[in-house]
Every structure is written in structure tokens, then in C-alpha cells.
Amino acid sequence: MSTWMDIAALDDIPPRGARVIKTPLGCVALFRTHDDRLFALDDACPHKKGPLSEGIVHGHAVTCPLHNWVIDLETGQAQGNDHGRVNTWRARVEKGRVLLDVSRLAARSAA
Amino acid sequence: MARRLVIIGAGMASGRLLEELFDRQPGAWDITLFGAEPRGNYNRIMLSPVLAGEKQFDEIVTHDAHWYQGHGVTTRFAEPVVRIDRHAKRVISPGGVTEYDKLIVATGSASFRVPVPGKDLPGVIGFRDYDDVQAMLDAARRPGGNAVIIGGGLLGLEAAAALDAQGMKVTVLHLMGHLMERQLDEAAGYLLQRELESREITVICNAHTKAILGHDKVDAVLLEDGRVFDADLVVMAAGIRPETRLAIDAGLHVERGIIVDDQMQTSDPDIYALGECVEHDATVYGLVAPLYDMARVLAQVLTGQDAAFVPPAVSTKLKVTGVDLFSAGDFADGDGREDIVFRDPARGIYKRLVLQDNRIIGAVMYGDTADSSWFFAKLKTAEDISDIRDTLIFGPAWQGGTPADPLAAVAALPPEAEICGCNGICKGAIVSAIENGAHDIGAVRATTKASASCGSCAGLVEQLLALTLGDDFQAPAEAPVCGCTDLGHDDIRRLIRAKGLKTIPAVMQELGWKTSCGCHVCRPALNYYLICEYPLEYRDDAQSRFVNERNHANIQKDGTFSVMPRMWGGMTTPAQLRAIADAAEKYDVPAVKVTGGQRIDLLGVRREDLPAIWADLNRAGLVSGHAYAKGLRTVKTCVGTDFCRFGTQDSTGLGIRLEKILWGSWTPHKVKLAVSGCPRNCAEATCKDIGVICVDSGYEVSVAGAAGMELKETEPLAKVATEDEVIALTCAFVQLYRENARYLDRPHKWVARVGMDWVRKQVVDDADQRAALIERFETSQLVYRKDPWAAQAKPDMRREKWAPLADLTLEAAE
Ligand code: SRM
Ligand SMILES: Cc1cc2nc3c(=O)[nH]c(=O)nc-3n(C[C@H](O)[C@H](O)[C@H](O)COP(=O)(O)OP(=O)(O)OC[C@H]3O[C@@H](n4cnc5c(N)ncnc54)[C@H](O)[C@@H]3O)c2cc1C
Ligand code: SF4
Ligand code: FES
Numbered sequence: 013m014s015t016w017m018d019i020a021a022l023d024d025i026p027p028r029g030a031r032v033i034k035t036p037l038g039c040v041a042l043f044r045t046h047d048d049r050l051f052a053l054d055d056a057c058p059h060k061k062g063p064l065s066e067g068i069v070h071g072h073a074v075t076c077p078l079h080n081w082v083i084d085l086e087t088g089q090a091q092g093n094d095h096g097r098v099n100t101w102r103a104r105v106e107k108g109r110v111l112l113d114v115s116r117l118a119a120r121s122a123a
Numbered sequence: 124m125a126r127r128l129v130i131i132g133a134g135m136a137s138g139r140l141l142e143e144l145f146d147r148q149p150g151a152w153d154i155t156l157f158g159a160e161p162r163g164n165y166n167r168i169m170l171s172p173v174l175a176g177e178k179q180f181d182e183i184v185t186h187d188a189h190w191y192q193g194h195g196v197t198t199r200f201a202e203p204v205v206r207i208d209r210h211a212k213r214v215i216s217p218g219g220v221t222e223y224d225k226l227i228v229a230t231g232s233a234s235f236r237v238p239v240p241g242k243d244l245p246g247v248i249g250f251r252d253y254d255d256v257q258a259m260l261d262a263a264r265r266p267g268g269n270a271v272i273i274g275g276g277l278l279g280l281e282a283a284a285a286l287d288a289q290g291m292k293v294t295v296l297h298l299m300g301h302l303m304e305r306q307l308d309e310a311a312g313y314l315l316q317r318e319l320e321s322r323e324i325t326v327i328c329n330a331h332t333k334a335i336l337g338h339d340k341v342d343a344v345l346l347e348d349g350r351v352f353d354a355d356l357v358v359m360a361a362g363i364r365p366e367t368r369l370a371i372d373a374g375l376h377v378e379r380g381i382i383v384d385d386q387m388q389t390s391d392p393d394i395y396a397l398g399e400c401v402e403h404d405a406t407v408y409g410l411v412a413p414l415y416d417m418a419r420v421l422a423q424v425l426t427g428q429d430a431a432f433v434p435p436a437v438s439t440k441l442k443v444t445g446v447d448l449f450s451a452g453d454f455a456d457g458d459g460r461e462d463i464v465f466r467d468p469a470r471g472i473y474k475r476l477v478l479q480d481n482r483i484i485g486a487v488m489y490g491d492t493a494d495s496s497w498f499f500a501k502l503k504t505a506e507d508i509s510d511i512r513d514t515l516i517f518g519p520a521w522q523g524g525t526p527a528d529p530l531a532a533v534a535a536l537p538p539e540a541e542i543c544g545c546n547g548i549c550k551g552a553i554v555s556a557i558e559n560g561a562h563d564i565g566a567v568r569a570t571t572k573a574s575a576s577c578g579s580c581a582g583l584v585e586q587l588l589a590l591t592l593g594d595d596f597q598a599p600a601e602a603p604v605c606g607c608t609d610l611g612h613d614d615i616r617r618l619i620r621a622k623g624l625k626t627i628p629a630v631m632q633e634l635g636w637k638t639s640c641g642c643h644v645c646r647p648a649l650n651y652y653l654i655c656e657y658p659l660e661y662r663d664d665a666q667s668r669f670v671n672e673r674n675h676a677n678i679q680k681d682g683t684f685s686v687m688p689r690m691w692g693g694m695t696t697p698a699q700l701r702a703i704a705d706a707a708e709k710y711d712v713p714a715v716k717v718t719g720g721q722r723i724d725l726l727g728v729r730r731e732d733l734p735a736i737w738a739d740l741n742r743a744g745l746v747s748g749h750a751y752a753k754g755l756r757t758v759k760t761c762v763g764t765d766f767c768r769f770g771t772q773d774s775t776g777l778g779i780r781l782e783k784i785l786w787g788s789w790t791p792h793k794v795k796l797a798v799s800g801c802p803r804n805c806a807e808a809t810c811k812d813i814g815v816i817c818v819d820s821g822y823e824v825s826v827a828g829a830a831g832m833e834l835k836e837t838e839p840l841a842k843v844a845t846e847d848e849v850i851a852l853t854c855a856f857v858q859l860y861r862e863n864a865r866y867l868d869r870p871h872k873w874v875a876r877v878g879m880d881w882v883r884k885q886v887v888d889d890a891d892q893r894a895a896l897i898e899r900f901e902t903s904q905l906v907y908r909k910d911p912w913a914a915q916a917k918p919d920m921r922r923e924k925w926a927p928l929a930d931l932t933l934e935a936a937e
Contacts, residue, residue, distance in 0.1 A: 019929050027300070028640070028666035031928040042928065046640045047308060047477075049460075063682040066670040068643035072460065075643035077670035077678055082643070086460065106405070107379075117931065 014102065015115040022048065022108050030065040030074070035117055040101055041065035042110060043085055045072055051085040052103035052112055058083075058096025125153040128425070129214055129221055131204045131369065132229035133158030135167050136398030136414040138185050140227070143422030145194055151426065154196045155221055157214070160252055161201035163191065167252070168411060171442050174256050175285035207373040209391055225425070228381060228389070228396040230366040232409075237273055237361045241335030247357045250282050262356035263289040270294070271344045271354040273332055275302040277441060279360030280319070284443040286358075287324050294352050295319070296330035296344065298361070301628070306439045306450035308639060310466070310473045311489040313628035317471075318446055325352075329662075365400045365407055380407045385431035387421040397421050403432060410437050436503050440492070449495035452477065452485035452502050460484070465516045467491075468633045469535035474516055475639055481509040494518030532610065532618055532634045533586040540621035542583050545576035545881075550621075553584060557591040564588065576884075577877040579613040579863060586614070605644035607636050612865035616652055625657055627664060643669075648866035651753065654789050655861050658903035671751030675911045676733055679726065686712075686725040686736055688745035689786065692760040692778035692798075693721030702743030710736050720757035720795070722748055731926045737912040746910035749786065753867075756795045758782040759807065763800035763817065772817035774800035777846050781815075781853060787908040788900070791864040791873070794857065809837050812870045813853055822849045826856055826882070827874040835871055838879050841887045855886045855893045858900035 025031045025044040032039045032055050039055035041064050049072070055065045062078030072085045082091040088098035102113035130137050133156050141164075144152070156163075162184075169183040191198050199218060206215040213222040234249025236242045248258050262268060263286055270286045272279045275297030287293045295302075301312030302319075316326045331347040335357055344352045365380040376382040376390035380402030387395045397417040399408060408414060413435055423430035438451035465474045470490060476498065477485035483502045488495055497518060501508060508515055538551030548571050561567045567584055568574055574581045582601040589596045601611025610618070615634065624630045627649050631641060641649070650667035671677050676684035688703065703723055707715050713727035728736060737747075749755060760778030764770035778798040785796070797808035798815040808814030810830035814837045816823045821844040825837035841852055856870075859882065864873035874882055885892050915924075 017931075024928060026666060033929040033931060034927050035931040039927070060680065061682075063678075066674070066678060066682075068646060068669065069666065070640055070642040070646065071462065071638060073642075078680065080643065114931065 014113045016104075016111040017114045019110045019112050022050070022105050022110055025050075025110070028069045030067075030069065032063075032065045033112075037117060039063075039065075040112075042103060042112070043069055043074060045069060045085065048105065050103050050105050050110060052101035053083070053085065053088055054099045054101075056098065057081055058090055058098055059094065064098065125151060126224040127222060128152040128154045128225050128227065129223035130154065130156045130227045130229060131207075131214065132231055132366075132398070132400075133160065133162075133164050133198070133200065134229055134231045134398060135164070135411055136231070136418055137227065137229040138164030139415050139418035140229070140397065140421055141186070141194070141196065143419050144425060147422055147428075148426045150195070152225075154194075155223075156191070156196050156198050157202055157204045157216060157221075158198070158200040159203035160254070162253065163187065163198060163200060165253070168442070170250070170253065170256050171281035171285055173253075174259060174282065175288045175444070177288075177444070180253060180256075204369060207369055207394075209373050209394070212393060224393070226394045227421070228370055228394065228400060229398045230369065230400045232363040232365045232399040234359055235362040235364045236359050237332055239332055239334050241337060241341070242359070244335055244337050244341045244357075245339065246337070246341035246355065247335060247359060249359050250278050251363075259286065259356060259358065260289070263291050265355060266290065267292065268355040269353045270356045270358065271296060271352050272358045272360055273344070274358075274360035274362065275299070275326065275328070276305065276360065276362070277303060277439060278363075279358065280315075281442055282358045282360055283319065283324055284322070284446075286356075287322055288444075291356070292323075294325040294327065294354075296332060296346070296352070297326065297328050298330060298332075300328055302326065302328070303441070303450075306487075307448070307489070308475065308487055309628040310475070310632050310639060311448065311450070311487050313626065313632055314471055314473055314489045315441075315446065315448060317629075363399065363409060365402070367400055370396070370400070378402050385420075385433075386424045387417055387432060388424075395421055395424070404434065406434060408437075410439065412437055436499075438495070438499050447488075447490055447492045449486065449488045449492040449499075451495070451499050452483070462639050463512075463516045464637060464639050466632055466635045466637075468532050468635045471632075473632055476516060478508070478512075481507050481512070483508060483515075530586055530590050533583060533614075534590055535633070536618075536621055542587070542617065542621065543571075543573035543576070543580045544617070544620070545580075546572040548573040550587065553587050554591055557588055562588070562592060562596070577863060577881050579877065580617055582611055582614045583617055604648060605642055607631075607638040607641050607645050608634060609637075610634060612648065615649070616656075616863075616865075619652055619656055625653065625660060627653065627667065641667075651789060651791065651866050655903070658906050672753070674730070674733065675747055675751065675915070676728070677751045681727075683727045683729055684733060685750070686728050686733070686740070687718070687722060687748040687750035688740050689748040689782070690722040691782050692758055692775050694760075694775060694779065695722075699743060699745060702740060702745060706736050706739050709739065718750075720748075720750070721759050722757065724750070734912075734915055734925055737915070741910070741912055746786075747912050752789070753792050754787070754789045754794065755782070755785040756793050758785070759795075759797040759811075761798075761800050761805040763798075767800055769803060770800035770817070771819050772800060772822065772846075774798040774806065774815075774817050777815065777817075777822075777849065778806075780846065781850060784850060784854065784904070784908075785857065787910075788857065788861070788904060789907060790857065790861050791866050792869045794860075794870065796853070810834070811837065813837075813856060815849055820844065822846070824849055824852050827871040827879070829869065829871045831869075833871070838874070840883060851893065851897060852886060854900045855896040856882070858896040858903075859885055861900075861903075862896075 028046050030041045030043045041055040043051045055063050057076040059081050062076040064074050066077040067074040073082050075082050081094045088100040090096045104111050164186045166183040172178040202216050204214045204216045213220050234251045248255050268291050270291040270293045272283045272295045275295045283293045283295050301309050302315050333347045334345045336343045341354050341357050367377045370381045371377050381396040383396050383401045387397050389396050398414050420430040420432045441448045460479045463476045472490035474488045482505045486498045536550050540550045553573050556570045561570045574584045603609050646667040650664050653661045665673050710732050712725045716724045718724050758778040758781045760775045763774030794812045796813045797806040797811045799806040799808045800817050810828040814825050823842050824840045826840045828837035829835040860870050
């Protein structure tokens with residue numbers, strides 16, 4: 013079951029940018045792409061934990077600011093020759109508001 | 124006896140409902156139609172052509188008195204309903220009380236007035252009904268009047284084009300970064316803006332309206348940034364609000380719109396609603412296609428049939444003569460999407476399809492919308508397109524044509540476009556040289572001098588050879604910048620200049636980018652090239668900057684940052700040292716280090732502390748050291764004549780002067796200088812990008828050294844007698860580097876390509892050229908010679924940008 017939580021206004025996140033939220037399971041980065049889509053991923057690169065929220069967002073991908081791994085925002089998968097995956101969270105935009113599904117967060121932090 | 128049906132609102136939705144109803148069951152209902160407007164149903168969407176003078180109002184009337192009479196509809200036009208009395212099942216209007224068995228609310232929406240002072244002044248008009256159109260036409264009658272449109276969406280732009288056609292001087296003020304941002308992406312928004320500007324309509328994006336000025340009527344519109352636009356007429360086209368007041372007063376369930384179920388029934392079983400005033404499944408509509416579906420469903424329901432409203436996919440076209448634009452489907456939300464992009468710079472065409480699970484879910488096209496219905500059909504039927512994916516974007520008529528032509532951008536250049544900047548040679552001259560027999564680059568060089576100097580336009584000359592000679596010539600292309608384009612850095616820089624491209628979307632469209640918005644390789648490069656080319660006009664794009672430049676601090680491996688204030692020429696004072704020490708303690712800085720660049724680095728600062736620590740440092744007079752920038756880093760100095768027994772000149776003072784002139788400038792890669800007081804060279808000047816060695820008779824300036832991944836001694840540029848000459852040479856050299864080097868090439872790499880002789884000629888031998896370079900550098904520095912933190916390290920900037928957006932750890936604890 014999903015539990016949608018209202019986090020902020022979409023406009024609090026710059027287009028082609030990201031903002032971070034703190035959660036019991038660590039920082040989650042909320043990405044807003046050029047076409048106003050929203051993605052939520054752990055803010056830690058599978059390579060050496062670089063803060064993905066600080067990377068350059070292009071198309072539906074982000075380039076890690078530390079060593080330029082490119083991460084697919086849809087799947088969390090590293091692209092090209094790099095291997096690894098970032099955990100993704102369910103997030104959506106509704107009426108200009110950013111909603112995050114916190115059911116897994118709650119379930120996992122309770123466990 | 125026929126049951127009594129009362130309809131509030133004679134708009135497009137109720138007009139269609141009546142037709143659907145009479146088609147199914149004429150005479151079943153005794154109908155009374157209320158309309159606030161003094162006229163019956165007409166085709167509201169055609170108000171734009173009426174405003175433009177392309178159509179008369181008569182031509183857009185859909186139902187006339189004769190029709191209502193023929194169908195037995197009692198019309199009560201110019202009579203707004205003021206109240207619904209649900210308990211007595213009647214509506215109240217100026218003409219009295221009217222009872223109903225079933226009631227339909229179809230009140231549409233009203234223009235939204237941006238809540239700024241002056242919004243209700245005479246001369247401020249919405250764009251909703253024929254009265255508005257008449258008021259605008261009245262204003263347009265005064266020759267040469269100014270119209271300001273607030274809102275660059277569909278309505279605003281149709282009004283803009285129409286008023287332009289009526290001879291007004293039109294300015295569009297749009298809050299967002301590009302026009303029609305809900306329907307178009309940046310690329311299509313750029314093309315649309317270009318088209319409107321070619322009609323001399325002024326378009327201002329990112330325009331925040333502060334107030335509408337005037338006493339007894341509008342005079343002007345004032346923006347937050349202080350700009351003022353004269354206005355005889357202001358059109359408010361910043362959005363619409365569902366007209367729900369009657370429904371709210373009557374106690375119906377209303378959110379953004381009147382809540383209806385799949386049968387268009389409101390929370391009162393005897394009241395239905397349809398059109399723009401309703402909200403169905405959390406959606407409010409603003410286009411007619413879904414409203415027509417609602418009308419059909421409601422007609423079925425009223426005649427006792429089973430029916431349910433299913434939200435359709437909607438598409439948008441802009442009804443502006445000469446603009447071909449189409450947008451459809453969903454660009455928001457969902458998983459697993461990909462883009463297919465096609466651009467034809469020469470013909471101003473841009474097409475983009477958004478795919479999910481091998482189905483089209485969104486489409487934007489500009490310039491050529493011939494295939495839009497083909498795409499839209501596939502979108503609506505969710506057809507699997509895997510088999511035709513490779514050629515899909517070329518549309519149904521595709522017959523084995525070739526995809527994107529790498530020569531298209533050059534082909535599109537006009538003959539007068541300058542190709543060789545050094546010698547001022549334009550495309551036309553080169554093409555005619557080729558046509559007259561110069562069939563390789565050497566021959567072109569010999570006949571026209573194009574590419575004979577710095578050589579960085581060689582790529583373009585070769586493309587012109589390929590273009591003119593066809594298959595006979597194979598162009599050895601410069602390596603492309605990245606996978607988003609076929610062009611190399613030099614070509615892009617030259618084309619930006621030749622075509623006067625001023626934004627990233629403009630570059631991507633006109634140079635045929637293969638992706639919708641670039642990548643981490645090309646975007647920072649383009650951002651730099653545009654900053655360099657248009658220092659006064661271009662707005663820096665923070666999202667096209669690498670992390671360090673975006674945050675004005677260097678990121679560390681654990682995600683913290685380093686803070687490095689400037690110490691001009693390596694000099695400091697006890698007060699500055701104390702401020703640094705205080706800051707280090709106050710913000711628990713884990714490491715304080717003296718760098719190799721003669722200053723102090725505070726390492727391990729938390730991101731959210733950056734504005735505060737900089738506010739403290741700024742207060743002590745310390746400014747950013749740009750230790751993160753592709754820009755000026757440090758000017759190292761030695762103690763020089765002030766204290767050293769060997770010093771020949773004031774090396775410290777000169778270093779400080781240089782640093783104060785150069786700081787803040789953006790460059791293709793970082794730039795470091797040093798000034799040594801004598802040839803003992805304690806400041807290590809001979810391995811810098813620019814090094815100055817003081818000698819008895821003056822100064823030896825040398826450039827293009829390296830001491831990083833490569834090691835290389837500087838090469839002499841010139842020997843001069845005065846400090847002022849050193850500064851002139853330095854500024855000219857830096858500007859030449861800024862204007863010509865490829866992004867991420869240090870000066871030594873660039874000089875290796877263009878040759879020291881060429882550099883010396885521009886900077887030393889040619890006094891006019893030197894003066895021009897210095898002047899352009901100064902112009903740019905008017906904007907950039909400043910501390911980036913001065914604007915950012917303010918209390919109100921802190922929370923907004925630097926802190927986390929939310930803290931769910933607190934929620935969990937509660
Ligand atoms: C702090 C400092 C080392 C120190 O503790 O002294 C330093 C630290 C870094 N250097 Fe450096 N360099 C520092 C002086 C140098 C010098 C010596 C100098 O400036 O006199 C060099 C050789 C000269 C040169 O510039 O080539 C130097 C050559 C490099 C290079 C190689 C550049 C090249 O073109 O080959 C890089 C990598 C790059 O820029 O791509 C680099 C990159 C870096 C980065 C930015 C690595 C990174 O990307 O995160 C380090 C960031 C530290 C931080 O977060 O603050 N650093 N670096 C020095 C800061 C000087 C200053 O006050 O601004
Ligand atoms: C200039 C313009 C161009 C447009 N272009 C397009 C286009 O290209 N494509 C597209 O799909 N859509 C377009 N639209 C939108 C389209 O016109 C609307 O979606 C459509 O008209 C909505 O129909 P409606 O019946 O819900 O509301 P309306 O057509 O607005 O009708 C509502 C009527 O109810 C009346 N009313 C309100 N309150 C009361 C009351 N208390 N008592 C009595 N009467 C009342 C209003 O005066 C109005 O006449 C355009 C709109 C405008 C203004
Ligand atoms: S030498 Fe290498 S490790 Fe040391 S600061 Fe420079 S980049 Fe970092
Ligand atoms: S930590 Fe992300 S690429 Fe190295």
C-alpha cells in the first residue's frame with residue numbers, strides 16, 4: 013500500500029536540479045527534470061557514495077559530481093560501462109505538489 | 124409533461140450538450156438556458172481569429188435565436204443566475220425564480236487576475252468572452268498603442284499575435300523560463316519565441332510582474348527587477364479559474380472545480396455539472412475536446428442511457444497564422460520513459476516523442492506538424508511501435524531517408540556569416556573560392572586566407588568544402604564535443620558567433636542537437652561559451668554548471684565542501700587571520716590547511732553552513748577565492764622590493780593589482796598567475812598560465828606554462844617597461860584565451876594548437892587588436908568582477924536553497 017506524503021511545492025526544486033530530504037534511512041534526492049518529471053533516489057552514488065543531488069541533470073539521468081558516473085533516474089541503474097544501482101523511491105507530482113511514497117520508508121525504518 | 128431542465132451558462136459545453144440531447148430525445152425536457160453574456164452560444168475558441176480581424180463575430184455563432192426557438196429552448200441571456208436554492212429546487216436570477224427538476228451548472232471559468240496592485244485599473248482586460256475582444260479592439264484602434272500581455276501561454280500568445288496583427292506594439296511578459304511551458308519543452312519554446320520576435324513582438328521570460336501602474340487608467344507595467352513597459356492595454360492571460368461561486372454557495376462539494384462523478388453528477392443527485400467548472404478525478408480541463416465528451420455522456424445520462432466519462436488524451440495547437448505547433452499527451456509522471464528527438468536547423472523544425480513501454484505517450488512538434496495526427500492517433504490507441512521505432516520520428520511518409528545531417532548547421536548559414544574571425548572571411552567568399560577551384564583546405568587558405576591564422580575555423584572550412592563539392596570531399600571532422608552533437612568545440616564557438624545564438628536551447632536547436640537537453644559534457648561548455656560571447660545579455664544557467672561552480676565551493680569526497688577566501692597576492696592581515704580562525708571554530712571546520720596557492724583552505728564545511736560561514740567571512744572583508752572555478756584562481760607573489768634584498772620591482776603590489784583586475788572572470792579552464800621579484804623566481808612564475816619575472820629594466824611576461832598533469836616551462840610573450848603594460852598584455856592574453864580556447868583546455872594546450880606566433884601577433888604586435896581584446900575583457904568584468912557570495916550569503920537565501928527540503932527523521936520521531 014502506498015502512503016503519499018506531501019513534501020513541498022514542485023517549484024521548490026529548480027528545473028534540471030535536485031533537492032535533498034533527510035529520512036530515517038539517509039538522504040533521499042528529489043530530482044526535477046527538464047520536462048517537470050520527478051524522481052526520488054538515495055542521495056548516494058553506487059561508486060563511492062557521491063551526493064547525486066549535486067550532479068548535472070540531463071534528460072532523465074544525473075551525472076555524479078564526484079567521478080562522472082551517469083545514473084538513470086528511472087531505474088537507478090548506472091549507465092555505460094559502470095555497474096551498480098541506486099535505490100529508487102516512488103514519487104509523483106500532483107497539483108504542483110511533490111508527493112513521496114513513505115510506506116517503504118516507514119516499513120524499513122521500523123524494521 | 125416534460126420535466127424541467129435548467130442550465131446555467133450558455134457556453135461551449137452547454138451548447139454541445141443541447142445538440143447531443145436533441146439528437147437523442149427531442150422534446151423530452153422543458154429547457155431554460157441562463158447566460159450571463161448578452162448573447163447565446165458561440166465558438167469561444169475562435170475569439171482569437173476575431174480579435175486578429177480574420178473572422179467576424181457572426182461567423183463564430185453556433186446557435187442563433189432561430190435555433191433555440193425551433194428546439195423550444197427558453198433563453199434568458201444577459202441574466203446571470205445569482206443563487207441556487209437546492210432545497211426548494213429553484214434558481215434565483217434578476218428576472219425572478221425558476222424551478223427545476225434537474226439543474227446543470229456549466230459556468231465555465233473566469234480569467235485569473237494576477238494579484239498585483241493596479242490589477243483592476245481600466246484598461247486591464249481578461250481574454251475570455253466577446254466583450255473582452257471588443258474592449259481590446261477599442262484599445263487597438265489608437266495607432267501605435269502599446270499592449271502588454273501578462274502570460275505567455277496559449278491564450279496570451281493568441282492575443283499577442285492578434286493585437287500585433289491589429290497594429291499594436293506588443294510585449295509578452297511570461298513568468299516561466301520559456302513560452303507555453305505546460306505544452307512545450309525548451310526547444311519548441313525557443314522556436315516559438317524566435318518566430319514571435321521576428322514579428323517584432325517583444326518576449327520577456329522570467330518576468331515577475333510587480334505592479335500595474337496608472338491613475339485613472341493603465342499606463343505601464345512594472346517588473347520586480349525594475350523594468351517598466353508602457354501600456355495602453357494590459358491583457359491578463361495568466362491562467363483561468365473554474366467559476367464555482369454559485370456551487371460553493373449552494374453547498375455542493377467543490378475542490379478546484381465542482382466535483383462530479385463519471386456521470387457528471389455533483390454531490391446533489393439533482394444537479395449535474397460539466398465544462399471547465401468541474402473537477403473529475405482530480406483533473407480540471409481547459410480545452411474543449413474533453414468537454415465535448417462530457418456533453419455526450421451527460422446527454423446519454425439525461426436520456427436514461429448508461430454512460431461514463433473517460434478522460435481523453437488532449438492535444439494543443441496554437442491558432443496563430445504562420446505558427447505550426449503541436450503538443451499532446453503526458454510529459455509528467457510515470458516510469459521507464461525515453462525520448463526520440465529530431466531537429467532540422469535549416470528549416471526550424473523540432474520534433475520530440477516521449478515513449479514508454481514502446482508506446483507514444485507524449486509528442487511535441489514545431490515547424491512541421493503534418494504528421495501530428497498520425498502520432499496522436501498512435502498515442503490515443505497506445506499502439507506498440509517497437510517495429511517502427513528507428514524511423515518513427517520521420518512520420519508515415521518515411522522512405523529510407525537519412526537521419527540527421529551533420530552538415531545541416533553549416534548549410535543553414537547565410538553567405539555573410541563570418542567563418543574566419545582572424546581575417547574576417549565570410550561563408551560566401553569561401554564558397555565562391557571553392558567553386559572557383561580551391562578544392563582543399565590549403566587552396567582555400569591560399570586564396571582567401573580563411574583558417575590561415577589561428578586555424579580554429581579549419582573544421583568549418585572543411586565542412587564548406589564537403590558541402591560545396593559533395594561526395595568528392597571527405598571532411599576530417601574535429602572530434603564531436605559529446606554524443607549529443609556531431610560538431611566539435613571550435614565549430615560550435617564559431618557558429619554561436621556567426622548565427623548570433625544567445626541561449627542554450629537556441630544553440631541546441633540551430634546546431635541540430637540530437638538530444639532534448641544535452642548532457643553533463645556539452646551543457647557546461649555551452650554555458651561558458653555563451654557567457655563569454657554575451658556577457659551582458661546571457662543569464663548564467665546554474666543547472667549547467669558542475670557542482671563546485673554551482674555551489675561556489677569545492678565538493679569533498681564525503682559530500683562536504685571547502686571554503687577558500689582570497690588572499691590578494693598571498694598577503695593577509697591579523698584581522699583576516701582572526702576572522703578565518705573564528706569561522707573555523709564557529710562552524711567546527713575539521714581541517715585548516717595552507718594551500719599551494721598562498722592562502723588558507725577550510726575543509727569539510729557542511730553544505731547548509733556555506734551561506735552563514737561566507738556571511739561571516741564577507742563581513743571581515745574576505746571574498747571568494749574561486750578555488751572551484753574555471754576562472755582565475757590565484758596570483759602568487761614573492762615579497763619583492765618591499766623586503767627582499769634582491770627584489771627589482773614591487774612584485775607583491777603588481778600581483779595584487781593583477782588579481783584585483785582578473786578575479787571573477789570565467790575562463791575555459793582555470794588560470795593561475797605568479798609574479799616573482801627577480802630571476803631567482805621564488806613565486807614559481809615560469810610554470811604558470813601567465814608568469815611575470817621582474818628584472819631591473821622592467822618585466823618579462825611569459826605564458827602557457829604547466830605544472831599539473833603535464834610539466835612545461837612558459838614561453839616568452841614580451842618584455843615591457845611598466846606595470847601598466849604587464850596588465851594590458853595579461854588582460855589581452857586572457858581575453859584571447861577566453862574567446863578562442865576549447866572548454867577545459869588550459870592555456871598551454873590552446874597555445875600549442877594555435878601557435879605562439881599567432882598569439883604574439885594578436886596580443887603584442889597588433890595594438891588595435893590588443894585594445895579591442897582589453898575592452899571586451901573589461902565589458903565582461905563589469906558583470907563578473909564580484910564576489911558570488913555577496914548576493915548569496917544573506918539570511919533569506921539560507922533556508923531556501925542550501926538546507927534540505929524536508930527532514931523526515933523528525934516526523935518519524937514524533
Ligand atoms: C588545495 C590545493 C592543494 C593544497 O592543499 O595546496 C589543491 C587542491 C585541489 N586541486 Fe590542485 N590544488 C592546489 C594547487 C594546485 C597546484 C599548485 C598551484 O596552484 O600553485 C597545481 C599545479 C599547477 C596547475 O594548476 O596545473 C594543481 C593542479 C591541479 C590539477 C591539474 C591541472 C592540470 O591542468 O594539469 C587538478 C585537476 C583539474 O583541475 O582538472 C587539480 C584539482 C584540485 C582539486 C580541485 C581536486 C578536485 O577536483 O576536487 C583539489 C580541491 C581541493 C579543495 O577542495 O579545496 N589541481 N593544484 C591547492 C589550492 C591552491 C589554491 O590556493 O587555489
Ligand atoms: C480566446 C480563447 C481561445 C481558446 N482556444 C482554444 C483552443 O484552441 N482549443 C481548445 O480546446 N480550447 C480553447 N479555448 C478554451 C475553450 O474555449 C473552453 O475550454 C470552453 O469554452 C469551455 O467551455 P465551458 O462551457 O465550460 O465554458 P464557457 O465557454 O466559458 O461558458 C460558460 C458560460 O457561462 C456563463 N456564466 C458563468 N457564470 C454564470 C452565471 N452565474 N449565470 C449565467 N451564466 C454564467 C459565462 O458567461 C459563459 O458564457 C479557448 C478559450 C479562449 C477564451
Ligand atoms: S594532488 Fe591530487 S590529491 Fe592532492 S589535492 Fe591535488 S588533486 Fe587532490
Ligand atoms: S562517487 Fe559517483 S562517480 Fe564516484
